[in-house]
Each structure stands twice: as C-alpha cells, then as structure tokens.
Amino acid sequence: MAEADWSHYRALEAVLSEGSLSAAARALGLTQPTVGRQIAELERRLGVVLFTRSPQGLHPTDVARDLRPHAQAMAAAAGALARAASGGAGEARxxxxxxxxxxxxxxxxxxxxxxxxxxxxxxxxxxxxxxxxxxxxxxxxxxxxxxxxxxxxxxxxxxxxVVRLGLYAHRSYLAHRPAPQSLEEMAGHAIVGFDHETPFLRELLRRLPVSREQFTYRADSDLAQLAAIRAGVGIGFIQHAIARRDPGLVELLAGQLPFExxxxxxxxxxxxxxxxxxxxxxxxxxxxxxxxxxxx
Amino acid sequence: MAEADWSHYRALEAVLSEGSLSAAARALGLTQPTVGRQIAELERRLGVVLFTRSPQGLHPTDVARDLRPHAQAMAAAAGALARAASGGAGEARxxxxxxxxxxxxxxxxxxxxxxxxxxxxxxxxxxxxxxxxxxxxxxxxxxxxxxxxxxxxxxxxxxxxVVRLGLYAHRSYLAHRPAPQSLEEMAGHAIVGFDHETPFLRELLRRLPVSREQFTYRADSDLAQLAAIRAGVGIGFIQHAIARRDPGLVELLAGQLPFExxxxxxxxxxxxxxxxxxxxxxxxxxxxxxxxxxxx
DNA sequence: GAGTTGTTATACGTTTTTGTATGGCTGAGG
DNA sequence: CCTCAGCCATACAAAAACGTATAACAACTC
Known part of the structure; x- marks a missing residue:
C-alpha cells in the first residue's frame, strides 16, 4: 500500500468539511485546480473513489465518510502541534x-x-x-x-x-401568565429547553412534571435559550450567578427544585x-x- | 501563525523516530537533502529550533520533544485512515x-x-x-x-x-532445587519476573511472600520470560492453557494460588x-x- | 429568460520541490 | 594510524506541483 502524502489527507479533510473543492481551496489558501489534483492523486494512491463530482459540489462516497474521523484526528493533532510550538515550554507565551x-x-x-x-x-x-x-x-x-x-x-x-441552577422567567412573561407556585402548576407553562436529548435533559424530565410537548422553544444553542428566557419566551433553567445579573429575571419555585x-x-x-x-x-x-x- | 505543510510534520515524526535525517529519509522513501530541507522549512514556519545538528545525527531540542506526541498522533491517524481505505466497508477485504x-x-x-x-x-x-x-x-x-x-x-x-494462571517451573530447574510445597517455601527460589512496575506485578507482590531481589531474571518482554521459565531459569506465572502444551513444565503449589x-x-x-x-x-x-x- | 454566482475540468507557463552528485566531518574498528 | 561507515551541507539539473486563465455546466435571482 503506497503511503499517501499527508498533504493530500489535509486536502481530503478540507473538502469533507467545506463541501467543495473551491471552498476547500479557499480554506487552505490554495487554488481549486490544486485541491482537485490532490484529491485525484489521493484516490489513485488509495485505489478508492472518494467523491462523485457534480456541478454543485462534490458528494462524498461511503468510503470518504469512513475516512473522515481519521482525517479530523490528523487535523486536530496538527493544530495541537502548532499550538505546542507557538511558545517555548518555559515562557508565558x-x-x-x-x-x-x-x-x-x-x-x-x-x-x-x-x-x-x-x-x-x-x-x-x-x-x-x-x-x-x-x-x-x-x-x-x-x-x-x-x-x-x-x-x-x-x-x-x-x-x-458545583454550580446551582434555578428555574427563571422574565417579568414580561409573568405579566401574561401567573407565576407557578408549585411543581404541579408547571404543567401548563411554556418551557424553553433543548432540542436534542442530553443527560441533563433526561434528568430534568425525570424530576419535573412536564412533557416534551411543552418545550415551546427549542434550540441546541444554550445561549439562544438564555436569550429566549430573557426575552420572555418562557420558563427555563439558568445558573443562579448568571440570572442574578439581570434584574428582570424572577426565580420560580425557589428552593423547591434544587439542581446542581x-x-x-x-x-x-x-x-x-x-x-x-x-x-x-x-x-x-x-x-x-x-x-x-x-x-x- | 502560518499553518505548515502536513508533509513537514511527517518528516518531523520520522526524524524524531529514526534519529537522523538519513534514516528518516530511508524510512520515508525520500532522500536526505529533501528531509533536511523540510525540517529547515518547518523550523522557519514554526519559528522554533527543532534540532541541534551534529555529525552523528540530529539532537532534538526540548520543543521538538514536546511536539513528538502530536506528530505521533498524526502518524497514527494517517495509518488508520489508510487502513480504513484499504477495503470497501461492505467487503471482507x-x-x-x-x-x-x-x-x-x-x-x-x-x-x-x-x-x-x-x-x-x-x-x-x-x-x-x-x-x-x-x-x-x-x-x-x-x-x-x-x-x-x-x-x-x-x-x-x-x-x-477469564484466563487462569499458575506458577510453573521446568523439570530442569526442579532437578537442582526441590519444588516448593507451600507459599512460605517460595522464599528462597529464583523467580522470573517483570522489569518494570505493572499493576499485575503489584498485585503479585501483594499476594506472594517474595521480594523484588528474588527476581533473578527480569525482562520487559513476556515472551522472553516464558522462554526463560521453559529453559529452567526459575519459577514464574504462565497461563495454564499455554503451560499444558509443554510437558516439561510442572505446576507448583497447584490450587494454592488462584490467579486469574x-x-x-x-x-x-x-x-x-x-x-x-x-x-x-x-x-x-x-x-x-x-x-x-x-x-x- | 438573461444575468449572477456557484461549481468542476482542462491547458499552459512558472515556480517550487525533489533527486543526484558531491564534499567535509566525526567516531568506531582493525 | 588509517580506513570505513555513518552523518550533514551544498550545488545543480530534472521532475513534480502550483497558479492563472478559461471553458462548461447548474441553480438561483430578478
């Protein structure tokens, strides 16, 4: 098996990440024909078809998808190497x-x-x-x-x-809906929560009498969730230390739902x-x- | 920070492993001037001195030593990538x-x-x-x-x-020394054991009344130890299933020292x-x- | 439907990289 | 002491890779 040039692996990683030869070339500071040739050479060396060409970009084959984690591992290691070299071991630099x-x-x-x-x-x-x-x-x-x-x-x-979390809502939300006084009263409220299943979410659903359908606002981004709560979209968990900074946020069911x-x-x-x-x-x-x- | 060519990282890994430009060039299928230039270029790009030149080879600086694990990570990932590409996902190849x-x-x-x-x-x-x-x-x-x-x-x-282990010695050893009949009689015997501390060794020392000094034959290689026991150097642990193949090996303290x-x-x-x-x-x-x- | 922006593929001249052929140096072995 | 085998550095020619320019095609906007 002819060992391929590592530069070609870098091109592969870039094309897989960026989605096209042109975009990869821009990311690498090269030109599109160069990246195209590198991919072609890599396919030749590996004896494998990596992409199906199309005018709106390249489409990775199953093989290319399998190679991606390894290429990303190389990229991560390359970055770590460059960072390690970016200052002497003994310098604060x-x-x-x-x-x-x-x-x-x-x-x-x-x-x-x-x-x-x-x-x-x-x-x-x-x-x-x-x-x-x-x-x-x-x-x-x-x-x-x-x-x-x-x-x-x-x-x-x-x-x-440990960081302690509490349930919070903004005044603008509570102006329309009465603040819940017990866990049971949470049942009808709008909740700001996660899109994907996470360990945190499972733990939450276990302890709160709410259903997935009540998550009227979902976002993978925690920051978007925080902004949504601040804007009065609904009720959600916030770290106490962060919530304290915004005087418009009101803690709900204080002490009834310790979470850390x-x-x-x-x-x-x-x-x-x-x-x-x-x-x-x-x-x-x-x-x-x-x-x-x-x-x- | 100018991102360096990944090929140069490969040269760095090879020089660190092989110890010289010439040896690295042989390993990579390149020539010594090429590898030398790649290292020089890498030093220029990273702004760091990687090696001190000497007639008997290069001597890595502290920085180069710090970079080594990352370079090896890249090499490992490159190998994994090449292996993953060496056969289609659906083929037994x-x-x-x-x-x-x-x-x-x-x-x-x-x-x-x-x-x-x-x-x-x-x-x-x-x-x-x-x-x-x-x-x-x-x-x-x-x-x-x-x-x-x-x-x-x-x-x-x-x-x-689980694999079960037992204490074994070869007949040729037992011809000179009487076989120990109890754990206490182990005290004077020659023991074949490990050179470096391992979890296995610590567990062993905890359960056997032997001291490090009794390890009259030490080798990091388990195979060398096995060969030593077979040759009659001393007593040591062997997997039962392996020991059974050699009729010259005799189990000692059978059942008294269950180890698995x-x-x-x-x-x-x-x-x-x-x-x-x-x-x-x-x-x-x-x-x-x-x-x-x-x-x- | 024409124009714009995105894509890949190809041709050609230039730059860069590589290999070959050296020379000089150090340390080991006879 | 001398030779030999290992190493690195340098000079120059050959080869490989690169960038520019261009063509051809698809999708989306106006």
Missing part, C-alpha cells in the same frame, strides 16, 4: 485552546480570561464553544471546562465545585510541562472558584 | 491492525488468525505486540485484545472470560460499519472463547 459550554464560555469565562490576558499578554487564547466533550485526547483543545466528570485517563482534572452540576477543569497531562498551559489552567480554576463562591 | 500482549499475540492468536485468513483471504492482519493499552482511540490499532477492562468511551468492548485475569476484545465503535473489522472482531471473540474453554 503562545496559544492555548480552551473548550467550554456555550454558557460558560460566553457568560463566565470572559472576565477570567481578561485578567489572564492582563497578567500575561503573551498568551493567546482560542475558545471553542461546544457541548461535546470528546476532544481533549485528540488534541482539538488543550484545556476543557466541563460539567461532567472527565472520565478519560491521561487527563489532569480538577473539580472546582459539578464543574471541572481538565487538560492533557503532557501539557503540564508548558508554562502557559499551567498558567491558564490555574487561572481558570481560580477564576471559576471565585465565580462559584456566593456573593457577600 | 483490507487491512486490520490488532494489538495484544506479547504472550497472547504469539501463543494464542496465531491459530485463530489462521482460521480467519482461511475463511477470508482478502483480510490482511497487522499485529502490534505491546503491553501498553493507550492507543485504540488514537488509531494506532483497530482492535485490541486486553487483560484490563477498556475504560474509554466510544469503544465497543466484549468481555470474553479478565480478557476483553475492544474496538472503536466507528469501525463496526466495516465488514472486515466486524469479522475480525467476531473471530477473535469466538477464538478466544474457545481458548478459554477447558479441554475435555
């Missing part, structure tokens, strides 16, 4: 890629990262906001802030504490050797601990 | 890479794989014999036979059963879509079950 949930990344981390940036101007932060936790080992990110315990080995993880999630910071243990990784890890742990501490 | 311990790979698997090869001549088997279990997710192997429960997510694992290990077959769940992967997985599971079943 270089790039650090952080993954966190959308809520945490947009509502909680910014002030923490701002302090870090002031203290260490040489550190460049890249944020990846997603609810998928799968990618620390693959190198898609260096440090993760997660609401589930990191189960994987070879990870340095620290549990920071653990919060962890994790990174690959190999990265402890790097000063900027340790600094960022510690800044996140310390900053999140301050966020969790109840206000005076 | 292509390459499958199996990792197992040395003992299992050399003593147990061959007949199982021989049956598989007869039934499906299109499947090409690559074996990696090592005691490190870390590499299924990274793509360094497709299927693993392991003596520890696979803890990682995204893995399809099946527990086959679970055995699992695992692969990444993405690979279930491939027919040759499923076939190999099932052949391993079935063959190992037959190996574990006690003879009539």
């Amino acid at each position: 270089g790039t650090v890629r952080i993954t966190a949930s959308e809520i945490v990344g947009a509502e909680v981390l910014p002030p923490i990262l701002a302090r870090l940036a002031r203290a260490h101007p040489g550190i460049v932060i890249e944020q990846v906001l997603s609810n998928q936790a799968e990618d620390l080992l693959r190198g898609a990110a260096d440090i993760a802030v997660r609401m589930v315990a990191p189960s994987q080995e070879a990870l340095t993880a620290r549990k920071i504490g 999630l653990g919060i962890w910071v994790a990174m690959h243990e190999d990265l402890r050797a790097s000063r900027r990784m340790r600094l960022t890890f510690d800044a996140l742990a310390e900053g999140l601990a301050g966020y969790l501490a109840p206000p005076p | 292509g390459t499958v890479r199996i990792t197992a311990s040395e003992i299992v790979g050399a003593e147990v698997l061959p007949p199982i794989l021989a049956r598989l090869a007869r039934a499906h001549p299109g499947i090409v088997i690559e074996q990696v014999l090592s005691n490190q279990a870390e590499d299924l997710l990274r793509g360094a192997a497709d299927i693993a036979v392991r003596m520890v429960a696979p803890s990682q997510e995204a893995l399809t694992a099946r527990k086959i059963g 290990l679970g055995i699992w077959v695992a692969m990444h769940e993405d690979l279930r879509a491939s027919r040759r992967m499923r076939l190999t997985f099932d052949a391993l599971a079935e063959g190992l079950a037959g190996y574990l079943a006690p003879p009539p």
Whole structure:
C-alpha cells in the first residue's frame, strides 16, 4: 500500500468539511485546480473513489465518510502541534485552546480570561464553544471546562465545585401568565429547553412534571435559550450567578427544585510541562472558584 | 501563525523516530537533502529550533520533544485512515491492525488468525505486540485484545472470560532445587519476573511472600520470560492453557494460588460499519472463547 | 429568460520541490 | 594510524506541483 502524502489527507479533510473543492481551496489558501489534483492523486494512491463530482459540489462516497474521523484526528493533532510550538515550554507565551459550554464560555469565562490576558499578554487564547466533550485526547483543545466528570485517563482534572441552577422567567412573561407556585402548576407553562436529548435533559424530565410537548422553544444553542428566557419566551433553567445579573429575571419555585452540576477543569497531562498551559489552567480554576463562591 | 505543510510534520515524526535525517529519509522513501530541507522549512514556519545538528545525527531540542506526541498522533491517524481505505466497508477485504500482549499475540492468536485468513483471504492482519493499552482511540490499532477492562468511551468492548494462571517451573530447574510445597517455601527460589512496575506485578507482590531481589531474571518482554521459565531459569506465572502444551513444565503449589485475569476484545465503535473489522472482531471473540474453554 | 454566482475540468507557463552528485566531518574498528 | 561507515551541507539539473486563465455546466435571482 503506497503511503499517501499527508498533504493530500489535509486536502481530503478540507473538502469533507467545506463541501467543495473551491471552498476547500479557499480554506487552505490554495487554488481549486490544486485541491482537485490532490484529491485525484489521493484516490489513485488509495485505489478508492472518494467523491462523485457534480456541478454543485462534490458528494462524498461511503468510503470518504469512513475516512473522515481519521482525517479530523490528523487535523486536530496538527493544530495541537502548532499550538505546542507557538511558545517555548518555559515562557508565558503562545496559544492555548480552551473548550467550554456555550454558557460558560460566553457568560463566565470572559472576565477570567481578561485578567489572564492582563497578567500575561503573551498568551493567546482560542475558545471553542461546544457541548461535546470528546476532544481533549485528540488534541482539538488543550484545556476543557466541563460539567461532567472527565472520565478519560491521561487527563489532569480538577473539580472546582458545583454550580446551582434555578428555574427563571422574565417579568414580561409573568405579566401574561401567573407565576407557578408549585411543581404541579408547571404543567401548563411554556418551557424553553433543548432540542436534542442530553443527560441533563433526561434528568430534568425525570424530576419535573412536564412533557416534551411543552418545550415551546427549542434550540441546541444554550445561549439562544438564555436569550429566549430573557426575552420572555418562557420558563427555563439558568445558573443562579448568571440570572442574578439581570434584574428582570424572577426565580420560580425557589428552593423547591434544587439542581446542581459539578464543574471541572481538565487538560492533557503532557501539557503540564508548558508554562502557559499551567498558567491558564490555574487561572481558570481560580477564576471559576471565585465565580462559584456566593456573593457577600 | 502560518499553518505548515502536513508533509513537514511527517518528516518531523520520522526524524524524531529514526534519529537522523538519513534514516528518516530511508524510512520515508525520500532522500536526505529533501528531509533536511523540510525540517529547515518547518523550523522557519514554526519559528522554533527543532534540532541541534551534529555529525552523528540530529539532537532534538526540548520543543521538538514536546511536539513528538502530536506528530505521533498524526502518524497514527494517517495509518488508520489508510487502513480504513484499504477495503470497501461492505467487503471482507483490507487491512486490520490488532494489538495484544506479547504472550497472547504469539501463543494464542496465531491459530485463530489462521482460521480467519482461511475463511477470508482478502483480510490482511497487522499485529502490534505491546503491553501498553493507550492507543485504540488514537488509531494506532483497530482492535485490541486486553487483560484490563477498556475504560474509554466510544469503544465497543466484549468481555470474553477469564484466563487462569499458575506458577510453573521446568523439570530442569526442579532437578537442582526441590519444588516448593507451600507459599512460605517460595522464599528462597529464583523467580522470573517483570522489569518494570505493572499493576499485575503489584498485585503479585501483594499476594506472594517474595521480594523484588528474588527476581533473578527480569525482562520487559513476556515472551522472553516464558522462554526463560521453559529453559529452567526459575519459577514464574504462565497461563495454564499455554503451560499444558509443554510437558516439561510442572505446576507448583497447584490450587494454592488462584490467579486469574479478565480478557476483553475492544474496538472503536466507528469501525463496526466495516465488514472486515466486524469479522475480525467476531473471530477473535469466538477464538478466544474457545481458548478459554477447558479441554475435555 | 438573461444575468449572477456557484461549481468542476482542462491547458499552459512558472515556480517550487525533489533527486543526484558531491564534499567535509566525526567516531568506531582493525 | 588509517580506513570505513555513518552523518550533514551544498550545488545543480530534472521532475513534480502550483497558479492563472478559461471553458462548461447548474441553480438561483430578478
């Protein structure tokens, strides 16, 4: 089996991600004929048809779909390598890629990262906001802030504490609908919730007398949900510390529905050797601990 | 940060593995000036010094050492990609890479794989014999036979059963030393054991009244240990099913020291879509079950 | 239906990369 | 001490890859 050029794998990954030769060429800083030739050469080397050509783009074959996770793993590793090289091990300089949930990344981390940036101007932060936790080992990110315990080995993880959640609605919603006074009264209300099944959602449905049909607003994006609650679309869960910032939000059934999630910071243990990784890890742990501490 | 050519990463991985530009060039099927230029270009792009040149080869800097795991991750993913492309998903054809311990790979698997090869001549088997279990997710192997429960997510694992171990020595050893009749009499004997600390070794030391100093023969290779016991060097643990094949081996303290290990077959769940992967997985599971079943 | 924007495919000149052929250097073995 | 085998660096010609320009086609907008 003739080992193919790794550059061709990169072209494959780009075409699979972007959906066409032209788009992949733009993403890679190359031209469309070049990417087209690389794909053709790769097909020749592998002895496999990867795409069916069409004027509105390429259509990946089953084989190409099978190859995609491997190509993405290569891309993740390549990114991790470039980041690792972006600063000497002993310097507070270089790039650090952080993954966190959308809520945490947009509502909680910014002030923490701002302090870090002031203290260490040489550190460049890249944020990846997603609810998928799968990618620390693959190198898609260096440090993760997660609401589930990191189960994987070879990870340095620290549990920071727990975030408490409560049910909230905006005044504008409560102007039309009386606030529920008990769990039972939730039955008729509009609820802002998730589109896809998640462990969090299953736990929620187990404890609340609501049905899926009551989720009158659904969005995969937690930030969109938060915005929807703030806009008065319906009732939903918000972290207390975030809800407190908006005086228009009213807590419902206070104390009747205790809900909390653990919060962890994790990174690959190999990265402890790097000063900027340790600094960022510690800044996140310390900053999140301050966020969790109840206000005076 | 100018994204570097992935081919240069490949050159970096090869130079780190092989130790010199010339050796890397041979491994890659290129020439020494080419690899040298690629490394120089990579250093320029990353803005980092990777190697200190010397007449007896290159010496990697600290930075290069930090980059190595990422480069290896890329190499593993590239290999997995090439294997995935080596046969259509629906065909019993292509390459499958199996990792197992040395003992299992050399003593147990061959007949199982021989049956598989007869039934499906299109499947090409690559074996990696090592005691490190870390590499299924990274793509360094497709299927693993392991003596520890696979803890990682995204893995399809099946527990086959348990292998029972016993203490054995060869007749030629017992000709000079009387066979121990109790655990206490083990104290003076020569023991064939492991060089490095392993979970297995710690468990062993906990249960046996022996000290590290009694390990008169140490080897990291389990196969070397097995050969040493067969040659009469000393006493050691062997799987019953393997020991039974050599009439010169005598079991010691039979029944007094029950020792067993679970055995699992695992692969990444993405690979279930491939027919040759499923076939190999099932052949391993079935063959190992037959190996574990006690003879009539 | 004409025009715009998207796509892939092909032809050709140029740039870049690669290989071959060197030379110089160090360390091991006779 | 000398030779030999390993290594890296450099010079130059050959080969491969790249970009530009262009054609052909589909879909969507006006």
